[in-house]
Amino acid sequence: MVLVLVDHDHGVLDELSLQAVTYGRELAAATGEQLDALVVGADGSGVAGALGEHGVATVHVAAHDGLTDYAPVAAARAASEVAARTGASVVLAAGTPRGNEVMAHLGAITDLPVAADCVSVAPGSPTQVVRARWGGSLIEEANLHGSPALVTLVPHTVAAEPGGSGAGDLAQFTPELADGDLLVIARPAAAEEKAGVSLADAKVIVSGGRGVGSAEGFAPLEELAELLGGTIGCSRVVTGNGWRPHTEQVGQTGTKVAPDLYIACGISGATQHIAGCRNAKTMIVINTDPEAAIMGYADYAVIGDVSKVLPAIIEEAKKAKAG
Amino acid sequence: MDVLVCIKRVPLSGGKFTITGDGLDIESAKLGFTISPHEEVAVEEAVRIVEQHGGSVTVLTLGPADAEEQIREQMAIGADRGILIETNGAEWDPQATASAIADAINEDESDFDLVIMGNESADASGYQVGIRVAHKLGRPIVTGVKGITVAADRATFERPVKAGRELYEVPLPAVVTVLDGLNIPRYPSVPGRIRAKKKPIERRSPERPEPKLEKTRLEVPQTEAKQAQVLGNGPEAAAAVVEIFKQIGVI
Ligand SMILES: Cc1cc2nc3c(=O)[nH]c(=O)nc-3n(C[C@@H](O)[C@H](O)[C@H](O)COP(=O)(O)OP(=O)(O)OC[C@H]3O[C@@H](n4cnc5c(N)ncnc54)[C@H](O)[C@@H]3O)c2cc1C
Ligand SMILES: Cc1cc2nc3c(=O)[nH]c(=O)nc-3n(C[C@H](O)[C@H](O)[C@H](O)COP(=O)(O)OP(=O)(O)OC[C@H]3O[C@@H](n4cnc5c(N)ncnc54)[C@H](O)[C@@H]3O)c2cc1C
Numbered sequence: 001m002v003l004v005l006v007d008h009d010h011g012v013l014d015e016l017s018l019q020a021v022t023y024g025r026e027l028a029a030a031t032g033e034q035l036d037a038l039v040v041g042a043d044g045s046g047v048a049g050a051l052g053e054h055g056v057a058t059v060h061v062a063a064h065d066g067l068t069d070y071a072p073v074a075a076a077r078a079a080s081e082v083a084a085r086t087g088a089s090v091v092l093a094a095g096t097p098r099g100n101e102v103m104a105h106l107g108a109i110t111d112l113p114v115a116a117d118c119v120s121v122a123p124g125s126p127t128q129v130v131r132a133r134w135g136g137s138l139i140e141e142a143n144l145h146g147s148p149a150l151v152t153l154v155p156h157t158v159a160a161e162p163g164g165s166g167a168g169d170l171a172q173f174t175p176e177l178a179d180g181d182l183l184v185i186a187r188p189a190a191a192e193e194k195a196g197v198s199l200a201d202a203k204v205i206v207s208g209g210r211g212v213g214s215a216e217g218f219a220p221l222e223e224l225a226e227l228l229g230g231t232i233g234c235s236r237v238v239t240g241n242g243w244r245p246h247t248e249q250v251g252q253t254g255t256k257v258a259p260d261l262y263i264a265c266g267i268s269g270a271t272q273h274i275a276g277c278r279n280a281k282t283m284i285v286i287n288t289d290p291e292a293a294i295m296g297y298a299d300y301a302v303i304g305d306v307s308k309v310l311p312a313i314i315e316e317a318k319k320a321k322a323g
Numbered sequence: 324m325d326v327l328v329c330i331k332r333v334p335l336s337g338g339k340f341t342i343t344g345d346g347l348d349i350e351s352a353k354l355g356f357t358i359s360p361h362e363e364v365a366v367e368e369a370v371r372i373v374e375q376h377g378g379s380v381t382v383l384t385l386g387p388a389d390a391e392e393q394i395r396e397q398m399a400i401g402a403d404r405g406i407l408i409e410t411n412g413a414e415w416d417p418q419a420t421a422s423a424i425a426d427a428i429n430e431d432e433s434d435f436d437l438v439i440m441g442n443e444s445a446d447a448s449g450y451q452v453g454i455r456v457a458h459k460l461g462r463p464i465v466t467g468v469k470g471i472t473v474a475a476d477r478a479t480f481e482r483p484v485k486a487g488r489e490l491y492e493v494p495l496p497a498v499v500t501v502l503d504g505l506n507i508p509r510y511p512s513v514p515g516r517i518r519a520k521k522k523p524i525e526r527r528s529p530e531r532p533e534p535k536l537e538k539t540r541l542e543v544p545q546t547e548a549k550q551a552q553v554l555g556n557g558p559e560a561a562a563a564v565v566e567i568f569k570q571i572g573v574i
Contacts, residue, residue: 009486070489072466097467097484100443104451108458113418113535116443116450126537133446133541138340138349140447141540152450183463186489189481204573228573236360239504246504252445253360253503261573270337278546282571284564285551293338294551300567301551302560312558316565320574 001086002028003148004037005079005093005102006051011043013050016094018160020153023121024092025055025164031123033089035166036060038082040075041067045170052168054160061172070098070186076105078175083110088148090123095152103152112146117154127151135252135275197231199248204230205259207250207277208238211266211287211306215243220310221265227317233257233277235267251276265306269294286310324378324473326369327435329424329452330362330397332390333445339543346540349446358393360503361441367508368501369439370401372473379403381435383427385420387412391524398519399511405524406431416534417447421455423529428460434496437478442467442500449536457498464498465491469505 004024007014021037028035037056039047042063051059062078079102083091091106093099095117107114115121119139120130127149133140136154144151199205206225208218218232225232233250234243250257252275262280266287267273274297277283283298290303302309334351341350369380382397384390385408394405408423415423428435438460440453450466457464470481470488473495480491480499511519554563568574 097482100450101454101466104449104454105458107418107451108421108455111418113416114449114451115536117448128539133448134340135448136544138446139542139544140538141542143537143539145535145537180461180463184465184491184493186482186491188486189488189490228568230573236503240507242507249504261568261571268337271339282567283551284554284567290553296551297549298551299549300564301553302555302557302564303553304557304560308558309560312561313564316561317568317574320565320569 001034001036001088002090002092003079003083003086003088004035004056005075005091005099006037006039006044006047007094007096007098008039008044008047011046013047014094014096015160016096016155017099018050018054019155019158020092020094020099021051021054021056022160023153023158024090027090027092027121027123031089035164036086038062038079040078042172045172048168048170052166053162055164055166056168057166058169058171061170062175063172064174064177066177066182069188071182071184072098072101073105073184074175074177074181075102076109077177077181079106080109081175083148090121090127090149090151092121093152095154099152103150107150112148112150113144114150115142115144116152118151119154119157121149121151123149134271136278137271137275199231199233199250199255199257202231202257202259204228204261205233205250205257206230206263206265207233207235207267208265208306209235209267210237212238212243213266213307217307218244220307220314224263224310224314224317227314227321228261230259230261235273264294264298265310267294268292269297324372324376324436325381325433326372326378327381327383327428327438328362328365328369328397328402329383329438329440330358330366330393331441331444332356332358332384332386332393342541342543347538348541356389356392357445359441359445361443361501363508364503364505365439365441365501366397366400366402367506368471371506372437372471376473379433381406381433383424384408385415385423386410394524395519396511398522399515400509401515402522404522407524407526409526409528410531413531414538415531416536417449417451418455418535419532421452421459422532424452425456425459426529427527428456436495437473438498440498440500442502453498453500460498462496462498463493464500465493466500468499468501471499471501471505
């Protein structure tokens with residue numbers, strides 16, 4: 001059996017978990033096995049319908065008085081119980097912060113290896129996986145020794161698609177939890193008002209690196225972003241210098257973005273920065289160095305000083321807008 | 324308050340990676356080495372906690388003898404002492420890494436009120452060493468943290484989520500994995516660097532167990548080799564840039 005750990009937020013299904021279900025369905029079809037899912041928390045039973053449409057035969061619902069908010073150890077404890085009871089050969093989750101976290105707890109509880117951030121899984125003994133390293137700048141092929149195979153899937157490896165012939169039957173159970181399993185539990189803090197476009201969803205990003213020179217140097221980037229209905233991004237050198245907040249950092253340890261247009265100003269193009277913006281549809285670079293590594297990832301370049309080039313672009317853009 | 328921070332030595336490459344002939348490693352002969360930004364903020368946070376509450380900061384790494392370089396760098400920031408779990412250069416899988424770290428903690432003279440790790444390592448990014456260490460020690464762990472407040476025997480951790488943030492309150496001793504952006508790490512001072520040379524490092528060298536997550540090949544992903552079309556030099560190129568804005572419909 002292929003078991004998918006499905007995440008939800010008080011009954012609202014996590015989109016990326018549906019991708020994992022879709023991938024799990026393909027795995028189950030290839031090996032002729034059944035596809036099951038686990039949701040944790042009684043309010044998760046509401047997602048059973050959607051899971052059935054995506055091919056899940058049985059939806060195991062771990063219901064417990066203590067399980068109202070996200071509790072990673074308890075979730076993993078419930079997963080180990082279902083995996084053992086059903087004899088799962090593969091346990092799969094989305095490679096999200098929560099998916100990776102619960103899977104690592106499951107690995108620790110069962111003393112089994114975990115392969116995180118996979119882009120492909122071929123069950124067998126050993127299970128062969130292909131996984132991302134360095135935020136996707138390197139690809140690793142690896143053998144995973146142990147059963148069940150515990151894997152998480154890089155988001156957007158497949159698109160979520162309905163299919164299969166699962167009934168989505170509910171099987172509610174009370175997991176056996178020790179006191180310590182509920183020691184770590186999320187207390188939601190008040191949602192923060194976030195002004196403007198979020199970086200991850202922005203269509204246009206004007207991004208600055210060391211070449212912008214200072215916090216004040218970002219003023220023309222802000223002006224251009226405003227003209228284009230976009231938002232500001234930056235490199236780690238910039239956040240490390242305290243010029244901009246970390247929420248604006250693009251890259252391996254920042255945010256991954258996929259805008260229609262990415263304008264990289266004074267950014268050299270280190271792999272760890274590119275790991276965050278390689279999915280931009282169009283990239284324009286402004287850099288004094290025609291040999292900068294970023295030229296190998298960009299569509300267009302202006303060779304020159306950001307502080308001189310940007311004001312000229314802003315002026316032209318204003319003219320174009322005025323028609 | 325005694326704090327332990329775990330760091331991992333990784334090659335630092337500005338441009339694309341090159342893979343060794345056997346397809347198993349990054350060609351690192353010409354590269355420098357570093358640690359993940361997640362781990363840099365971990366050390367900075369530990370130093371701040373000890374500045375505020377007293378105690379000591381220890382940095383631990385499992386890696387080759389040369390990983391002493393990464394320990395010394397963090398000592399220049401303010402760590403007091405180092406533990407180097409020496410390997411012969413072969414990488415250890417996450418389970419073996421976590422066991423060796425947990426053993427070192429158990430056998431150390433200090434109980435470490437707080438163990439801080441990166442959320443995922445720079446290179447292998449297994450998202451699990453911290454969690455496995457916590458289970459071996461029987462301590463609570465919170466992952467993906469961007470805010471830490473410690474009191475005498477409790478800590479509160481903040482974790483960013485889509486809708487804002489989650490709070491976790493746990494008793495100490497505990498383990499936490501942190502994210503870049505937790506703080507802005509300081510630069511090492513010259514006196515800091517000089518002091519770092521004399522600080523103690525304890526070495527251990529356990530046997531490497533058989534890997535259960537066994538790397539068989541590394542590959543640089545194929546991306547279309549692009550070369551940016553140069554629109555011009557300096558401010559004169561502005562009109563050409565705005566022409567592109569129009570073509571792709573952002574203006
Ligand atoms: C070149 C290369 C070859 C490899 N070869 C093999 C192999 O042959 N077999 C195999 O099984 N695995 C191999 N690996 C993977 C293995 O070394 C893991 O990277 C390692 O076990 C740590 O797991 P992780 O990086 O996934 O840690 P994560 O769980 O992503 O790391 C989280 C945090 O744990 C701490 N941490 C992780 N590693 C260490 C460390 N070494 N010392 C101190 N703290 C640490 C850090 O705080 C880190 O931020 C290889 C990796 C590389 C880069
Ligand atoms: C594990 C790991 C994770 C990392 N994660 C991230 C991450 O998430 N995001 C990230 O950005 N980095 C990350 N880094 C850091 C990364 O390796 C680089 O150090 C960083 O991206 C470099 O930033 P930069 O391009 O602004 O600076 P530099 O590399 O110094 O480049 C500055 C560029 O500006 C140009 N320039 C200078 N003056 C001007 C001027 N007046 N006008 C125009 N151009 C000018 C220069 O020619 C140069 O190309 C990470 C590193 C590691 C090891």
